[in-house]
Amino acid sequence: MKIYLDCFPCFLRQALEAGRIAGADEKTQRTVMDRVMARLLDISEKETPPRIGDMIHDTVRSVTGNSDPYREIKRRHNEQVLAMEEELSGLIDGSSTPLSDALKLAAAGNLIDMGPERRWKGIQEIFRDFTKKDSTYFDDESFVEALDTANTLLYLGDNAGEIVLDKILIGVLLRETDLDITYVVRGGPVINDATMEDARFVGMTDLVKVIDTGVAFPGVVPEASSEEFIEQYTGADLILSKGQGNYESLSDEDGNIFFLLQTKCHVVADKIGCGVGDIVLQSRQGNW
Amino acid sequence: MKIYLDCFPCFLRQALEAGRIAGADEKTQRTVMDRVMARLLDISEKETPPRIGDMIHDTVRSVTGNSDPYREIKRRHNEQVLAMEEELSGLIDGSSTPLSDALKLAAAGNLIDMGPERRWKGIQEIFRDFTKKDSTYFDDESFVEALDTANTLLYLGDNAGEIVLDKILIGVLLRETDLDITYVVRGGPVINDATMEDARFVGMTDLVKVIDTGVAFPGVVPEASSEEFIEQYTGADLILSKGQGNYESLSDEDGNIFFLLQTKCHVVADKIGCGVGDIVLQSRQGNW
Numbered sequence: 001m002k003i004y005l006d007c008f009p010c011f012l013r014q015a016l017e018a019g020r021i022a023g024a025d026e027k028t029q030r031t032v033m034d035r036v037m038a039r040l041l042d043i044s045e046k047e048t049p050p051r052i053g054d055m056i057h058d059t060v061r062s063v064t065g066n067s068d069p070y071r072e073i074k075r076r077h078n079e080q081v082l083a084m085e086e087e088l089s090g091l092i093d094g095s096s097t098p099l100s101d102a103l104k105l106a107a108a109g110n111l112i113d114m115g116p117e118r119r120w121k122g123i124q125e126i127f128r129d130f131t132k133k134d135s136t137y138f139d140d141e142s143f144v145e146a147l148d149t150a151n152t153l154l155y156l157g158d159n160a161g162e163i164v165l166d167k168i169l170i171g172v173l174l175r176e177t178d179l180d181i182t183y184v185v186r187g188g189p190v191i192n193d194a195t196m197e198d199a200r201f202v203g204m205t206d207l208v209k210v211i212d213t214g215v216a217f218p219g220v221v222p223e224a225s226s227e228e229f230i231e232q233y234t235g236a237d238l239i240l241s242k243g244q245g246n247y248e249s250l251s252d253e254d255g256n257i258f259f260l261l262q263t264k265c266h267v268v269a270d271k272i273g274c275g276v277g278d279i280v281l282q283s284r285q286g287n288w
Numbered sequence: 289m290k291i292y293l294d295c296f297p298c299f300l301r302q303a304l305e306a307g308r309i310a311g312a313d314e315k316t317q318r319t320v321m322d323r324v325m326a327r328l329l330d331i332s333e334k335e336t337p338p339r340i341g342d343m344i345h346d347t348v349r350s351v352t353g354n355s356d357p358y359r360e361i362k363r364r365h366n367e368q369v370l371a372m373e374e375e376l377s378g379l380i381d382g383s384s385t386p387l388s389d390a391l392k393l394a395a396a397g398n399l400i401d402m403g404p405e406r407r408w409k410g411i412q413e414i415f416r417d418f419t420k421k422d423s424t425y426f427d428d429e430s431f432v433e434a435l436d437t438a439n440t441l442l443y444l445g446d447n448a449g450e451i452v453l454d455k456i457l458i459g460v461l462l463r464e465t466d467l468d469i470t471y472v473v474r475g476g477p478v479i480n481d482a483t484m485e486d487a488r489f490v491g492m493t494d495l496v497k498v499i500d501t502g503v504a505f506p507g508v509v510p511e512a513s514s515e516e517f518i519e520q521y522t523g524a525d526l527i528l529s530k531g532q533g534n535y536e537s538l539s540d541e542d543g544n545i546f547f548l549l550q551t552k553c554h555v556v557a558d559k560i561g562c563g564v565g566d567i568v569l570q571s572r573q574g575n576w
């Protein structure tokens with residue numbers, strides 16, 4: 001997905017917020033904003049938002065000297081969702097449709113994202129009535145069909161905290177299928193996206209093989225990624241891509257990809273054709 | 289009020305929206321955004337938002353060649369509120385507290401603003417239950433006290449459409465007081481702010497003397513205004529300043545000024561100490 005002009009104000013908002021979270025004083029925040037604006041003057045609209053996200057957060061890290069501004073936030077989100085893991089797993093285990101509900105839970109948890117303008121206040125509200133979430137863009141039937149013919153699944157993760165819900169979904173997939181699952185995290189800290197540190201912290205590494213993309217983009221950009229990632233990416237029978245960032249970078253890529261996300265801005269919602277806040281599970285061969 | 293870093297993303301959003309309303313194609317919209325970003329790199333944070341607003345909308349007009357992008361929108365808003373004028377006047381006339389209700393109606397109507405990010409969809413919803421609107425920042429008692437000792441009132445208008453509600457309020461003031469009232473419009477088209485054309489269209493010019501500021505800033509900037517305006521501004525016993533733009537440019541000025549507005553962004557709401565969407569009627573000697 002290319003960037004839209006509507007993304008520009010959002011880039012600036014994100015730069016300011018990241019600068020503040022990095023602990024920058026007002027003068028340094030202004031320096032971050034000025035550098036980002038100067039870079040935005042040069043960029044082509046053919047770039048994808050995660051590439052611009054990389055530029056923004058690289059600017060924030062280099063101007064503020066803070067190599068991982070969201071580290072404490074990620075830790076807190078991981079702990080908060082881990083504290084609910086048993087209860088949420090119990091709900092899924094007791095469900096008559098565990099896979100569908102685990103997919104909805106993982107989609108609901110995609111709201112734990114510090115990139116877009118936030119419309120949530122606390123972690124708790126994100127999971128309220130998650131089994132009732134549904135949309136015409138949530139095509140779990142096609143996903144279940146696709147699982148039938150796949151031996152390997154590459155699961156592209158998105159955010160810390162949310163990764164605990166990916167664990168619950170992967171648990172259901174491991175019980176209900178014979179899939180060989182590999183989970184993917186970012187190659188370095190960017191926003192609150194999950195890295196190998198988060199995967200270890202929440203126990204994802206005890207459940208399945210975890211690899212990283214080799215780069216700190218807030219999305220999966222195959223051509224910029226490590227050889228190990230590209231090998232897995234091109235070799236997987238099926239790819240489950242979590243979140244907006246991965247959607248933004250992969251929506252025009254080939255491959256047997258299903259996107260699982262909750263839309264968090266009108267640009268992505270308009271592109272998919274749904275409303276902001278809708279849960280989505282669609283293959284790229286689907287109706288967009 | 290100085291500009292805040294939070295205003296920068298909003299400036300870009302406003303530039304894009306104005307470019308689109310001016311009918312610019314995507315390439316021209318990008319040119320507008322680039323020029324605005326290039327100018328933002330140079331500005332001092334001591335500037336007030338209306339001065340930056342002037343720069344943005346001057347850029348939009350010059351890049352797109354459209355000298356008044358919001359002209360049709362203003363005409364439509366004027367017509368829509370004029371169509372409700374009789375009904376709304378009837379409600380005020382039948383009220384046991386006509387002045388207080390007319391002030392609330394004028395504050396509610398301040399939402400008809402194409403500058404900030406819009407939280408309203410139709411004109412009708414703006415007036416729903418306006419008499420029930422209230423806030424601890426709506427100090428009509430002090431305003432009524434100030435009226436007692438004033439002979440002249442300078443009423444600084446804000447937006448088209450909304451100007452019809454200013455007419456209703458001025459009607460009540462003319463009935464209940466002996467005030468000599470002058471109404472002020474912008475000196476040229478900017479966003480959907482009311483100009484002399486709007487004042488004539490809605491009949492404000494038949495009710496009181498109307499002057500303009502001499503400049504097309506989306507706020508009143510005394511030092512940049514015409515001599516005629518400055519004479520009235522410095523000579524008035526009491527000033528009633530409508531809207532966020534006038535608040536942003538006058539909040540640090542001397543003078544016997546009451547601000548009547550509805551807050552439309554968290555920067556202004558935070559500065560006043562209230563919530564976004566609150567109605568406000570406060571003198572600058574008040575509690576901010």
